[in-house]
Amino acid sequence: MNTKIEKYNNIWVxxxxxxxxxxxxxxxxxxxxxxxxxxxxxxxxxxxxSPQVNIVASIAKELGIPCYxxxxxxxxxxxxxxxxxxxxxxxxxxxxxxxxxxxxxRKHAEQIGYLEVPFGMICNTSVEETRNQVKDIPEGVKxxxxxxxxxxxxxxxxxxxxxxxxxxxxxxxxxxxNPIKTLNKYAPFFWNKNVTLIESGVDYHKEVYSTWNxxxxxxxxxxxxxxxxxxxxxxxxxxxxxxx
Numbered sequence: 001m002n003t004k005i006e007k008y009n010n011i012w013v014x015x016x017x018x019x020x021x022x023x024x025x026x027x028x029x030x031x032x033x034x035x036x037x038x039x040x041x042x043x044x045x046x047x048x049x050s051p052q053v054n055i056v057a058s059i060a061k062e063l064g065i066p067c068y069x070x071x072x073x074x075x076x077x078x079x080x081x082x083x084x085x086x087x088x089x090x091x092x093x094x095x096x097x098x099x100x101x102x103x104x105x106r107k108h109a110e111q112i113g114y115l116e117v118p119f120g121m122i123c124n125t126s127v128e129e130t131r132n133q134v135k136d137i138p139e140g141v142k143x144x145x146x147x148x149x150x151x152x153x154x155x156x157x158x159x160x161x162x163x164x165x166x167x168x169x170x171x172x173x174x175x176x177x178n179p180i181k182t183l184n185k186y187a188p189f190f191w192n193k194n195v196t197l198i199e200s201g202v203d204y205h206k207e208v209y210s211t212w213n214x215x216x217x218x219x220x221x222x223x224x225x226x227x228x229x230x231x232x233x234x235x236x237x238x239x240x241x242x243x244x
Contacts, residue, residue: 001019002132002133002135002136003015003016003018003019003133004018005136005137005138005234007138008213009231010231010232011229011230011231011232011233011234011235012138012141012233012234012235013213013215013234013235013237014133014234014235014236014237015215015237016133016236016237016238016239017215017216017218017237017238017239017240019239021033021058021059021062022058022059022061022062023058023242024051024054024055024058024059024242025239025240025242026051026055026238026239026240027129027130027133027153027238027239028051028052028055028121028126028153028238028239029055029059029239030129031121031123031125031126031129031130031152032055032056032059032117032121033059034125034129035115035117035121035123035125035126036056036059036060036063036065036115036117037063039063039065039114039115040065040113040114040115041060041065041066041067041068041112041113041114041115042056042060042065042066042067042068042109042114042115042116042117043067043068043069043070043105043106043108043109043112043114043115043116043117044056044067044068044069044070044105044116044117044118044119045069045070045071045098045101045102045104045105045118045119046069046070046071046080046101046119047071047072047098048071048072048074048075048076048077048080049077049079049204049205049207049220050079050220051079051218051239051241051242051243052117052119052120052121053069053071053079053080053083053088053090054079054080054082054083054086054088054241054242054243056069056083056088056117057069057082057083057084057086057087057088058082058083058086058242060086060087060088061086061087066087066089066114067083067086067087067088067089068088068089068091068105068108068114069083069088069089069090069091069105070091070092070093070101070102070104070105070108071090071091071092071093071096071101072092072093072094072095072096072097072101073092073093073094073096074092074096076090078243079241079242079243082242082243091104091108098119098177101119102118102119105119119150120149120150120151120152120182121150121152122150122151122152122182122186123152124186126152126153126156127152127155127156127159127186128156129156130152130153130155130156130157130159130160131156131157131159131160131163132160133156133160134156134157134159134160134161134163134164135160135164137161137164137166137168137234138234140232141168141232141233141234142168142169142230142232142233143168143169143170143171143230143232143233143234144157144168144169144170144171144233144234144236145170145171145173145225145228145229145233145234145235145236146170146171146172146173146225146236146238147172147173147175147200147218147221147222147224147225147238148172148173148174148175148176148179148197149175149176149179149221150176150179150182151179151180151182151183151186151187152182152186153236153238154170154172154179154183154187154195155182155183155186155187155191157170157236158170158187158188158191158195159187159188162188167194168194168234169194169195169196170194170195170196171195171196171198171228171233172195172196172197172198173198173199173200173224173225173228174197174198174199174200175200175202175204175220175221175224176204179197180197198228200224200225201224202224204220205220207219207220208220208223208224209223209244210223210226212226215237216240216244217237217240217244218238218239218240218241218244219241219244220241221238221239222235222237222238222240
């Protein structure tokens with residue numbers, strides 16, 4: 001099912017945040033749900049601010065399978081506390097660099113024969129699930145604005161636009177690490193022809209709580225895009241964390 005596109009004054013909004021399974025919302029949830037079907041257990045990795053661990057834990061609980069999550073050491077954020085309350089086994093790593101938690105989650109999954117749900121949902125399933133949502137783009141859209149974390153939603157959006165032969169400029173608001181390496185691997189060739197990447201100007205870990213036209217925005221991701229919106233844009237909302 002395709003999530004709807006709404007219009008507020010002169011800005012359209014793709015409402016991926018309205019897709020919901022197991023109490024969690026967004027395009028990443030759709031990808032994770034598909035990825036986890038048939039698995040006997042899952043292992044993932046996520047930062048203390050990322051909603052990924054809670055998404056994986058919520059779906060694991062819904063499917064009735066065990067869940068392990070590797071995260072950095074430190075105080076658990078709201079999303080990790082929610083994941084823990086749903087039965088996730090939180091394994092805190094020191095040092096907590098992304099490369100460390102990713103490597104240890106992958107080895108853990110291999111050792112116990114569970115599915116690895118990759119950090120940042122960096123996988124072809126994530127690309128395809130977003131790609132399939134690129135439909136019914138209204139006439140008159142001048143530009144698409146999307147937040148860029150891992151880059152997977154942007155990669156899927158680019159493939160979807162290519163499928164429809166749509167030549168619409170994209171502004172990608174980068175909120176985390178540089179996504180170019182990932183985009184080079186998963187996005188279409190010459191993906192940067194119509195894409196402008198711009199830093200959000202806000203530290204990844206800083207939460208910006210914002211409601212835009214009555215829509216609750218994710219404080220790490222979409223809330224940092226609002227300042228860049230212009231008339232004629234399509235604001236692609238990827239999701240919103242449960243703790244908002």
